[in-house]
Amino acid sequence: MKYLHLIWASLFRRKTRTILTLVSIVAAFLLFGLLDAVRTSFAEAGQSANGAQRLQTGSRLSFIQTLPQSLGARIQQVPGVKTVTYANWFGGAYQDPHNQVFSFAVAPNYLDVYPEMSVSEGERKAFAAARTGVLVGEGLAKRFGWKVGDRIPMQSTIFPDKSGSKNWVFDVSGIIHTTDTKSAGWFDQMMLLHWAYFDDTTPYNRGQAGWYVTQVADVNQADRVAKAIDALSANSDHETRTQTEQAATASWMKQFANVGLIVTSVMGAVFFTLMLLSGNTMMQAVRERTNELAVLKTIGFSGTSLMAMVLAESVMLLVLGGVIGILLAEPLIPLISKALRGMIAPSPVSLASWAEGIGLMLAIAALVGALPAWRAMRLNIVDALARR
Amino acid sequence: MKVRTVLLLLLLLAVLLVAWILLPWWGALVLAGLLAAWMAASRPGRRAASVAAVGISTLGQRLGSSAVVVVGIAGVVGVLVAMLAMAEGYAEMLRKTGSLDTAIVLRGGSAAEVASGLDRDSVLQIAQTPGIARDAKGQPLASAEGVVAANLPIKDATGDDEGSVQLRGVGDEVWAVRSQVRVVDGRKFKPGLRELLVGRGAARQFAGLVPGHEIRLGSQTWTVAGVFASDDALESEIWADANVVAETYERGSSRNSVTVRLADANAFKAFKAALEANPQLKIDVSTTLDFFGKQSEGMSSFIRIIGIVIGGIMAVGAMFGALNTMFAAVDARAREIATLRAIGFAGLPVVVAILLETMLLALAGGVLGGALAWLLFNGYAASTMAAGSVGKLSFDLHVTAGVLWQGLKWALAIGFIGGLFPAVRAATMPVTTALREL
Numbered sequence: 001m002k003y004l005h006l007i008w009a010s011l012f013r014r015k016t017r018t019i020l021t022l023v024s025i026v027a028a029f030l031l032f033g034l035l036d037a038v039r040t041s042f043a044e045a046g047q048s049a050n051g052a053q054r055l056q057t058g059s060r061l062s063f064i065q066t067l068p069q070s071l072g073a074r075i076q077q078v079p080g081v082k083t084v085t086y087a088n089w090f091g092g093a094y095q096d097p098h099n100q101v102f103s104f105a106v107a108p109n110y111l112d113v114y115p116e117m118s119v120s121e122g123e124r125k126a127f128a129a130a131r132t133g134v135l136v137g138e139g140l141a142k143r144f145g146w147k148v149g150d151r152i153p154m155q156s157t158i159f160p161d162k163s164g165s166k167n168w169v170f171d172v173s174g175i176i177h178t179t180d181t182k183s184a185g186w187f188d189q190m191m192l193l194h195w196a197y198f199d200d201t202t203p204y205n206r207g208q209a210g211w212y213v214t215q216v217a218d219v220n221q222a223d224r225v226a227k228a229i230d231a232l233s234a235n236s237d238h239e240t241r242t243q244t245e246q247a248a249t250a251s252w253m254k255q256f257a258n259v260g261l262i263v264t265s266v267m268g269a270v271f272f273t274l275m276l277l278s279g280n281t282m283m284q285a286v287r288e289r290t291n292e293l294a295v296l297k298t299i300g301f302s303g304t305s306l307m308a309m310v311l312a313e314s315v316m317l318l319v320l321g322g323v324i325g326i327l328l329a330e331p332l333i334p335l336i337s338k339a340l341r342g343m344i345a346p347s348p349v350s351l352a353s354w355a356e357g358i359g360l361m362l363a364i365a366a367l368v369g370a371l372p373a374w375r376a377m378r379l380n381i382v383d384a385l386a387r388r
Numbered sequence: 389m390k391v392r393t394v395l396l397l398l399l400l401l402a403v404l405l406v407a408w409i410l411l412p413w414w415g416a417l418v419l420a421g422l423l424a425a426w427m428a429a430s431r432p433g434r435r436a437a438s439v440a441a442v443g444i445s446t447l448g449q450r451l452g453s454s455a456v457v458v459v460g461i462a463g464v465v466g467v468l469v470a471m472l473a474m475a476e477g478y479a480e481m482l483r484k485t486g487s488l489d490t491a492i493v494l495r496g497g498s499a500a501e502v503a504s505g506l507d508r509d510s511v512l513q514i515a516q517t518p519g520i521a522r523d524a525k526g527q528p529l530a531s532a533e534g535v536v537a538a539n540l541p542i543k544d545a546t547g548d549d550e551g552s553v554q555l556r557g558v559g560d561e562v563w564a565v566r567s568q569v570r571v572v573d574g575r576k577f578k579p580g581l582r583e584l585l586v587g588r589g590a591a592r593q594f595a596g597l598v599p600g601h602e603i604r605l606g607s608q609t610w611t612v613a614g615v616f617a618s619d620d621a622l623e624s625e626i627w628a629d630a631n632v633v634a635e636t637y638e639r640g641s642s643r644n645s646v647t648v649r650l651a652d653a654n655a656f657k658a659f660k661a662a663l664e665a666n667p668q669l670k671i672d673v674s675t676t677l678d679f680f681g682k683q684s685e686g687m688s689s690f691i692r693i694i695g696i697v698i699g700g701i702m703a704v705g706a707m708f709g710a711l712n713t714m715f716a717a718v719d720a721r722a723r724e725i726a727t728l729r730a731i732g733f734a735g736l737p738v739v740v741a742i743l744l745e746t747m748l749l750a751l752a753g754g755v756l757g758g759a760l761a762w763l764l765f766n767g768y769a770a771s772t773m774a775a776g777s778v779g780k781l782s783f784d785l786h787v788t789a790g791v792l793w794q795g796l797k798w799a800l801a802i803g804f805i806g807g808l809f810p811a812v813r814a815a816t817m818p819v820t821t822a823l824r825e826l
Contacts, residue, residue: 061539061637
């Protein structure tokens with residue numbers, strides 16, 4: 001620690017070069033922060049701790065096929081089932097069909113199964129009482145400037161009403177606050193409307209449920225319960241497929257894109273370049289300081305401590321740039337989610353991402369610092385001072 | 389450098405960049421030609437050429453730092469080209485699906501085929517509308533089709549991962565309406581039987597889509613009769629007899645859409661007018677070219693924007709890498725450059741020479757990145773849940789000449805900025821200071 005000042009001074013010995021290198025490192029880790037947030041939001045969608053207790057039952061045939069209303073009561077009879085609720089995809093959009101909103105028509109007890117969504121007692125009562133009421137996520141309300149009491153026109157990209165019009169009108173009864181940061185991006189952008197109103201208004205639903213959500217009493221029994229639910233409809237014309245919420249969401253997300261693979265390959269290209277770049281800087285820095293290092297050695301610094309100092313300099317360079325980069329990513333993430341019009345809602349940089357980022361900084365620093373540090377250690381005083 | 393010089397340079401840069409983005413490829417060729425002519429014909433031009441030659445000849449001695457520029461820019465261009473190729477491949481797949489001489493009719497206000505519904509009466513009336521081509525027997529070439537989704541196990545998946553595929557129920561007329569479809573393996577399905585004709589793209593993505601195989605859709609067992617190719621988005625679908633599909637999925641006699649072959653490409657206006665004049669019909673009609681073009685818009689611009697954002701951030705990194713390298717190169721040659729200026733070289737040849745050197749490195753990087761992206765990703769099979777469809781669309785990344793040109797443009801722009809500031813510093817540094825330094 002006592003050499004900190006010395007290391008810092010040598011780092012900024014050539015201000016231009018260090019600052020230019022720093023900007024490159026900042027750019028690389030800014031990209032890392034952004035992409036990792038997107039990757040995490042894809043990987044963690046529906047992965048909250050409560051998700052393990054929930055099973056989703058959909059039609060085995062396809063995701064657009066609906067299930068009979070009578071199935072709910074039968075699922076409730078399956079041993080190990082605590083609560084059953086159901087929902088339908090509404091496919092809402094606000095003003096412009098491109099402004100898609102995650103909107104579901106839900107059963108009255110839907111919120112009971114999702115403790116991640118918290119709605120105040122009063123607003124929940126108001127929602128229950130208003131036929132055309134909707135609950136909207138905090139982020140969604142902010143995005144469109146909605147307040148409780150507002151009357152909002154929505155379009156459904158799927159369901160027309162009896163007259164064939166796809167324009168629906170809802171009243172905002174309450175705001176959904178998310179209690180779980182991991183899945184916040186998802187519930188934050190959600191809109192819930194009454195299934196009963198939905199079913200009465202559109203002639204195309206005919207009392208069907210899109211999917212059932214079952215809360216199991218014991219997480220360890222989830223597999224058995226899932227099989228028992230699917231057995232209810234085996235060989236009927238509405239066979240079901242029941243999965244944990246995690247599995248269902250993951251397989252749904254995977255249909256859009258293999259985000260993990262894309263992010264990994266882009267970051268591979270970025271870090272490869274970064275290594276070359278900062279490695280070049282470190283080599284230059286040590287080369288032009290050969291003289292000074294030789295003097296340090298002459299006055300008694302050991303080879304190992306010179307090596308440690310060069311390594312520390314490279315670590316400092318990478319960590320300084322990397323931390324600034326990830327810090328810069330934080331305020332940009334909400335902007336990106338806005339630019340993508342809610343198509344994906346990246347979560348803020350998580351602790352795991354920070355840990356991974358810092359791990360990367362240290363690994364790259366060690367790699368690019370290794371050769372110059374080795375040179376510093378093996379430096380021959382006489383040769384160096386004679387500029388040989 | 390003075391603050392004023394830097395500000396002026398930044399302003400100049402902004403103007404140049406905008407002009408550069410708008411520049412077509414032949415414009416760049418003309419610029420390169422003009423530069424070459426200037427360097428060959430005028431005195432300062434010849435001086436610039438000789439200074440540049442000296443700089444370029446020493447590149448070999450600075451292999452490490454030159455590689456930083458080349459590899460950094462290659463990375464940017466590689467990622468950018470790959471993302472743009474993805475957007476291009478996706479848009480192209482849907483664009484090819486449409487044509488000007490076929491039209492698709494949906495129920496009014498339907499955002500997608502699957503959300504539309506036409507009853508039997510409407511289907512019959514649409515088929516009788518003037519403007520539709522007729523076959524040898526005088527029957528209109530109108531294909532009423534039912535569209536549903538079906539879950540199938542994904543090929544090479546771990547566990548029991550399922551994906552969604554679009555199942556299209558078609559009648560006999562479809563082969564004349566969609567003439568691009570041809571059977572490449574096995575045979576067509578037999579009407580009235582639970583048999584499937586699967587698209588080549590679908591067969592690539594999902595397990596068990598092999599002629600002779602039986603697969604389960606929900607609780608029903610279907611036999612795969614053959615594989616078809618059409619070189620467009622239809623290839624990602626699986627087809628069966630429309631009546632069988634309607635019966636299995638309880639759709640009765642209603643269908644999702646009617647696709648017609650028009651008498652000729654000019655018949656669309658009249659066809660549309662006739663449909664809209666019919667008071668019994670509440671429909672939307674568009675040429676298939678228009679229909680699929682609109683569907684691809686959102687997704688391909690989405691991919692393009694992501695590519696440009698990622699490429700942009702990487703470009704900042706690469707640009708500062710280039711700045712670093714070139715500042716170092718200029719510093720190393722500070723005396724040499726000052727000597728040139730002392731014996732009467734003006735600033736301009738020096739600036740041009742250093743810019744040329746950087747842009748040469750950048751060009752090498754751009755070519756390397758573009759070539760890598762082309763080798764790795766051209767024809768690479770990707771798939772995504774397509775907008776306006778209920779199945780996964782499989783498409784190939786397509787590295788087109790336009791995409792490559794875009795990548796080269798970025799590379800040269802990065803090289804230009806990366807070289808400009810060091811060049812100006814070299815040209816404006818007082819000769820006496822530079823000669824005294826070191």
